[in-house]
Amino acid sequence: MNRPKYIFLVCPDPELIKSHVDERLKSSGQDGWEIKTFWGDDDDPLPQIFWTDLTIKSLFPQPKALIVRRAHALKAEHWDKLDAGVKGLGSDIYPIFCLEGQWKTKKAPIPATLARRGLFKKAKEAGWIWESQGLDARSLGDFVRTWAQKNNMAFEPGADRALAQALPADAVAARLELDKIELAAGDERMVKREHVGLIAQTGEMAFFDLMDALSRPGAEAAVWKRVIDDHAKAAKDQMLFNLIGFLASQARMFGMILGGGKVAGNPYVIKKKTPVARQLGQQGVARMIDLALEAEYSIKSGERKYDEVLDSLIAGLIDLFQPKARMRR
Template sequence: MSRPGYIFLTCPDAELLHNRITEILESNKASDFEKKVYWADDELPSQFWDDLTLQTLFGSSKAIILRRAHTLKVATWKTLDKALSSLSESSFLFLCLEGKWDKKGAPVPAVLKKRNCWKYAEKQKWFWNSAGLDEKSITGFVNKWSAQNSIIMDNAVKHALTKALPKDARAAKLELDKLELAAGPEKKLLMDHLSLIAFSEEMNFFEFMSSMSQGGDPVEIWRRVLTNHMEKDSMIFMLTASLTREARALWMMLHGEDSSVRLPPFVKKQKAALAQRIGAARIAKIFDIVMEAEIGIKTGNRRPDQALELLVAALTNLFAIQPSNRRR
């Protein structure tokens, strides 16, 4: 048998596991194998063991995927070790170790390292490791997506995209699917397109600018904005892209270019009112604040978290209502 009988895949991200299994099956000309998925959280049924060791009636081949294999008990690993020594040639087993990685590296259970199946897999290099998406691997994820879909983008757009995407492959894929549609037939991804990346329900920049311009509590408003992203490095790039897009729309409305702003009528009416309330000077200042933050990061004068804090402070000050202007 030219292909491996089984492979250990150590990765906490389900979408990356799915993608890698698909690639392995394709590279081994096994895409047509019947896929059978089992979960190690539950007691493995007799059918699982039959799939490993018995030929099917019509000789068809099976790709057996054991999810969350890192949760298997000692006794089960012992039984599985024996079963793999007599693995059917028609079976291709994928053992998914989905524990969270730590500083020591791949979270391989100690009990597994003692088993012959693991030692043999290491010798044959029947394993694949990935810590999931992070600041480094997200670039490769984006490059692969753009190559597969013939998407072109400037380096600045790619950098902003890698910072803005969620570090979960399934969530990131959903966002990239939207961006592919936005890129249109030209397949050209622009900075403005990045504003399509989903925020949570609370992440609404029109709402926060409207609230700030009416004297809303800046502490509460910014708490709602900032707590939607745990990683400030990602947050700053999405914030600048969204603020620029929002400010551009407000500026156009304020200067009679409403027809160029493609929004539902009721939304356009709300934004037109906001533009009048904020005024040209403060809208223009938003562009200056955003540019200062981006230049600070690109020149290395500021870390992303520093730029974010300064941007937040500048916007809070910009929208602050002086006591004499507050309603009494």
């Protein structure tokens, strides 16, 4: 067998976990994996189907990868059963345990309930453990090079280093930023230094990404996190008035796109915004302006408190940018 019997992936970054799982399965020497995912922090993290797959040999030849995400949340009784369950594994079953707790020191955060058990000691002896603290200034360079190789991208001199320095140290956010770069590079597949300017500022969601997230179902949590973070800031650092101004400029851009006029700006941004403008239509753009004006009036007149105005504006924008949400009402 060209792979470990089972493996522990110790990393707090879910995107890096996902990528490493994919790499492990590709390099396993087996094809056609059936992937089953379980969650260690669920009420019933390892249901009966998990134990059936783990311990009973299937009549079918398709191999199964049993991926336990957030396995650091499993209790002692689960590890006790797993300790016994992994001893008789067949070559068609590949358990992958993802320990996704935060690293508080440079030492990997292995739960005490796991560290003293035989299956972990065996994995440690055999080298069946992969550890990563997540992306940092050192590893982002490798992250960028791996992305470039997979996507057949080239760099003009110095662009790779500039890109690695600008990317956020979060694999999900970094991949979203690299999607921008790939689109901006176009058919030339050449990343230029000027493209690095498209990268959003790290630390918080930039307005460009905020607007992008508003129209993506499932991204509401990231939007509301940005809002909650803003509530905790000092008044001089809060975003409402800047957001109102940004909405006005976006509305002008959308209006020009819909009117067929020549739109000044970065070609990537215009390409990204064109389908959004068409989705909104003239009525949607008008509603966007109304929301901005209502927010400005409410805060300047003292009609409502700052937090209430921002919450109402964001809720209105989500409602506007997600037509399915409007249809359900």
